[in-house]
Amino acid sequence: MTNSDKHADILQAALELIAERGFHDAPMSEIAEKAHVAAGTIYRYFENKDVLINDLFQEIEDKLMEVLLDNYPLGEPVKEQFFHVFGELCRYLLTHPLHFRYMEQFFNSPYGISKRRDKISGKATNYRKHDTLAEIFKEGISQQILKDLPVVVLSSLAIGPMLYVIRDHTLGFVVLEESLIRQMTEACWDAIKR
Amino acid sequence: MTNSDKHADILQAALELIAERGFHDAPMSEIAEKAHVAAGTIYRYFENKDVLINDLFQEIEDKLMEVLLDNYPLGEPVKEQFFHVFGELCRYLLTHPLHFRYMEQFFNSPYGISKRRDKISGKATNYRKHDTLAEIFKEGISQQILKDLPVVVLSSLAIGPMLYVIRDHTLGFVVLEESLIRQMTEACWDAIKR
DNA sequence: TTCACTGGAATGAACGTTCATTCATGGCCA
DNA sequence: TGGCCATGAATGAACGTTCATTCCAGTGAA
Incomplete structure (x- = not known):
């Protein structure tokens, strides 16, 4: 070759x-x-295994961000933006189970925890990528559409369940078909809307 | 000594x-x-490290179950039962951060995954402990109080966010005071109620 | 020939586990 | 009481294995 x-x-x-x-x-x-x-x-x-692991993470995150920002409904209502991001994220992870499982491992390891710490404390080395979801939540709170809770909490309410269910899907504990995804999205919206 | x-x-x-x-x-x-x-x-x-790890898990799970079943509002409405379990679980994990982090590691590892697989397929070696939360959900569905979704999905909707937030709490990303816990519990209930 | 790249054996550190040995306790007999 | 022994818990050096990483001889294109 x-x-x-x-x-x-x-x-x-x-x-x-x-x-x-x-x-x-x-x-x-x-x-x-x-x-x-x-x-x-x-x-x-x-250079070494750590670098390999981090590079791989970066590659996956970049791809994911590209998908999320593609066709992004800028200027549309918060609910629409949320459904876009949520749906795309869900679809991407379901069609890329290896990426999903890799990210999960990464975030549950010291690698991911220190990365997250950097991000929250604003020390991210990586400025081009703003946190899409966080922006949506801030906007939703100020428009009094979403519950007035810390952004981290809203994130957990919205994304947490989805990640759990996708995990169960990749492990074969549930089958996530389209209608179930829609119902879940609605349920997550119920959790965060005012 | x-x-x-x-x-x-x-x-x-x-x-x-x-x-x-x-x-x-x-x-x-x-x-x-x-x-x-x-x-x-x-x-x-x-006998070896694996046994040590599994024994430790068992010990923690037993303690946790004891707490959840203490003062359990048997016969009360589903909502009440849910709030009891959710609140106790939350309180326990917050006051026992080491237990929380251990369980997290465990469930994100092959140990926990195979344990979960056994449980779902009904092959649990451990009959005395029925799955409290699953019982509540089944009851709630049949009473048309909860959304008609698979139990695994309801679990994720209810418990997923809490685990994420508690993690953020133990890592120092949020401070979970009593009012925030109450608001989160309400939000989770909003997510699963019909 | 040169040189950048590649393969895979070699290296050394770290780990889980074993086992020959030591140590501490309590019972027994004189 | 005092000395002796039996028992089994505790020790920690040593072993075999696994792994990330290094090293250098071999290869092929220019």
């Missing part, structure tokens, strides 16, 4: 292994094997 | 270390050190 892009191959292999088995059961040797590359080769593309 | 209970000491040390740093950053050697015990001694009390 003349056109091999080892950088991408390695990321893909890492994604599959880590999403399925977790950070600690995804040895570099196996990532290498899956990427059809030798163990040492990985280190030509990524 | 004549009255040392090494079994309990080891569990406590494991709890603290694992809750703070995760399963994979809690070596047996350090658990031993923290419990003021030699490495080998742990193996007199627990």
